[in-house]
Amino acid sequence: MDKKKYLLIILLFLFMQAARGQTTNLQSADSTSNELYNRGDWAELIVFGKETITQGVDFPGLRLRIAYAFMMAGNYKKALQQYGIVLHADPYNSTARYFAALCNKYLNNDLGYSYNQGFLTDKSGINSFGLINAGVEGSAKENNDLNRDNSYYTRESLSNRLSWRWELEESFAYFNQGIFKLANGDGTGHHHEAADNQLEYYAKLSYAVNQHFTLIGAYHYLTTELYKITYPSNVGLFGIKYNSTYADLQGDLNFGRLDNKPITQYDGKVTLYPFGNFDLYSISKLSDLHLDASDRYIFNQTIGFKLIKNTWLESNVTFGDQDDYLDADGLYVYNSIDKTTFKCGETIFYQCGPHAQLQLNYAYERKDDIFQSLTYDQNSVTLGILWKF
Numbered sequence: 001m002d003k004k005k006y007l008l009i010i011l012l013f014l015f016m017q018a019a020r021g022q023t024t025n026l027q028s029a030d031s032t033s034n035e036l037y038n039r040g041d042w043a044e045l046i047v048f049g050k051e052t053i054t055q056g057v058d059f060p061g062l063r064l065r066i067a068y069a070f071m072m073a074g075n076y077k078k079a080l081q082q083y084g085i086v087l088h089a090d091p092y093n094s095t096a097r098y099f100a101a102l103c104n105k106y107l108n109n110d111l112g113y114s115y116n117q118g119f120l121t122d123k124s125g126i127n128s129f130g131l132i133n134a135g136v137e138g139s140a141k142e143n144n145d146l147n148r149d150n151s152y153y154t155r156e157s158l159s160n161r162l163s164w165r166w167e168l169e170e171s172f173a174y175f176n177q178g179i180f181k182l183a184n185g186d187g188t189g190h191h192h193e194a195a196d197n198q199l200e201y202y203a204k205l206s207y208a209v210n211q212h213f214t215l216i217g218a219y220h221y222l223t224t225e226l227y228k229i230t231y232p233s234n235v236g237l238f239g240i241k242y243n244s245t246y247a248d249l250q251g252d253l254n255f256g257r258l259d260n261k262p263i264t265q266y267d268g269k270v271t272l273y274p275f276g277n278f279d280l281y282s283i284s285k286l287s288d289l290h291l292d293a294s295d296r297y298i299f300n301q302t303i304g305f306k307l308i309k310n311t312w313l314e315s316n317v318t319f320g321d322q323d324d325y326l327d328a329d330g331l332y333v334y335n336s337i338d339k340t341t342f343k344c345g346e347t348i349f350y351q352c353g354p355h356a357q358l359q360l361n362y363a364y365e366r367k368d369d370i371f372q373s374l375t376y377d378q379n380s381v382t383l384g385i386l387w388k389f
Helices: 002-039 042-054 060-072 076-089 094-106 110-117
Strands: 130-143 148-161 166-182 191-208 213-226 229-243 247-258 261-272 280-291 294-308 311-319 325-327 332-334 339-352 356-368 375-388
Touching (some): 002 042, 002 060, 060 094, 076 094, 094 110, 110 148, 110 166, 110 191, 130 356, 213 247, 261 325, 280 325
Antiparallel strands (some): 130 375, 148 166, 191 213, 213 229, 229 247, 280 294, 294 311, 325 332, 339 356
8 A cells, every 4th residue: 555655656746747847848938939029030930839839838829929920921821820729729819810810811811801800809990891892894805807806895893791701792794796607608698797795793692601611602694695686694603612721722513504505514723822922822723514415624724923012923824615614703704606715814913002903914815716617816905903992
């Protein structure tokens, strides 16, 4: 019995020493990390924080300082990861919520910004209902097919915050092009001229489930008039998006009827942020389009980077048969009379002040004439402006 008592005393002594050592390590880590934080030595603080956590010393104050260091270094994705660990243990930690909201704002994630604002007592003057942004864009498309006029496209957009978790985006668009068709298939006869006119309404509703998951629903109505025949179209989308460190993943399903034809399109998209911000980013999207009993694959690749201060350059290329292809969560519908078989382009973004963003895009398309066995080129220029409230 005495031996058992001695053994218990020894074990108790060892546990007390371990606890005392752990307390000492925690106090040392708290003091050192706080000193690095006060000095603004963000790189050293990140290295020290990682090493400390690896050694088994972990507490909310350390995570908050590491997160802030990542944010000050411009790595907003890594900062969100650290803030997320704090919020997982304490969902109402006001410091983590406030800076998580800022990181989402810097990543152009308006819904993530408002979601975190909803947990704060001080909303920074932001209301649960209000305007987010408004924009307008217009493009002129020139081609080298004698049987096609140049085409024109305009779109007006408006985004609203419906609550801290709900966001609504709406667009109205108009497309116009003159179409010519020879009376005879051998290239003889008179031309028959018609105007391809199309009016569009688009609405996208997003819901923030939590810090990582977003549900997406969209509806696109189009009414197309060609050769005095009107074709109404209704297309819907349902998708889910997951935000993680360095990557955002999205899967969605497009479905409905387009120009009196049933259409189904499955999309998988991966957005990568190698530096945790928009200094460099990549968007890869693979689509499986089912139309008129045919099954085709379309691949789109976009790469963007920060060129100089307030200026970003973005390159994109799309491969595959893009007849009736749906892009950008169903916002853009490629249902022109001639199908596109290849597309590439360049876009430059310029942030002029805290509210206005200018956008200039050039796009090249290779298209097939539906009435004649020929391929032609189309070049377009799009100018847009987005105002952020």
